[in-house]
Amino acid sequence: MVNRRDEVVDAAERILEHEGPDAVTMRRLADELRIQAPSLYKHIAGKTEIEAALQQRALQRLGAVLAGASADLATLVAAYRRWALEHPRLYELSARHSLDRPRLASGVEAAAAAPLLKVTGGNIAAARAIWGLAHGLVDLELANRFPPNADLDAAWAHAINAFAIYCTPQPEGSP
Amino acid sequence: MVNRRDEVVDAAERILEHEGPDAVTMRRLADELRIQAPSLYKHIAGKTEIEAALQQRALQRLGAVLAGASADLATLVAAYRRWALEHPRLYELSARHSLDRPRLASGVEAAAAAPLLKVTGGNIAAARAIWGLAHGLVDLELANRFPPNADLDAAWAHAINAFAIYCTPQPEGSP
């Protein structure tokens, strides 16, 4: 028998995916498990714990996708964007909640960051800049901040082009 | 006498600033105006309208700051970052809610974007990439996604350096 706590998180993810964040309610969640809402608290401390668990899942999955895709900068950020657009609610949930590192399983954060570091040749500041760039473009896109007809592919292309100096094997281009 | 609706939005901004987003409650808001909560609905349609109004304010203020600061890319993004860190709650609120353009006063969006466009010499795709970069770095910083000891100044420096090719007067560096 699987851990009941995991079943709760599974159900939360299912509801989030299919019905959106507002539908992820303790009562709706309990319904999904054919249970009454207060019984959920036998398995989890509260809603924030569920959200933290989903956040961790998102981090792990995105990290895995990036690890599989990391050849060069272009394919890496393309993978980032694709995953976020394919799982927008999970991405948003994970991005909008601030990380409480203590609760996070160890290594998750580092694993997610590794592919970025690899592509910058270990330059951690450049990796963070690229991370910010990818997250920012995705976040603005998900939040409907670009005009409907905006050519976002072009924006991504420029972004990749700008950071190419950090990723092609090139001796010194840093401040 | 000023518009009562504006007073409601003013109060909301005040509470948001001093007590955080969770404190922005219809009842708390009514208290601030020495009124009962239901009376608020004589002046505004609902909470979402307040949030939209705050979002618009944020956009206008940030746009104004950027317009005043735009000399080169470095000072522009520095101004962006500074404003966001000085008004984190307003920034978050404005970033996390998707724009409903119909409600937005016309010109606000374009005015906020203008300084960025100026610095890229009219290259709109590059301007969007830079916007994404600045927003992403700020958002990750506000969401506590970087380790506490991270050297974010270095990340910003790399970001600026990467995009310098689009901003220094330089004929052709685009894909």
Added chain:
DNA sequence: TTGCCGAGGCTAACGTTGTTAGCCTACGGT
């Protein structure tokens, strides 16, 4: 076999949230 004890369900209820319905009052214009 008996006894018990904890895991995991249940109902009832609480406080807080946004919001609606409906009433009342005072003031400004005809």
Added chain:
DNA sequence: ACCGTAGGCTAACAACGTTAGCCTCGGCAA
């Protein structure tokens, strides 16, 4: 002098997360 409306009020609702307290069943020890 009237009347309508702007703008306040109280009462109340549904939905939310959460707590308290009870019951039941299954497995294990004596």
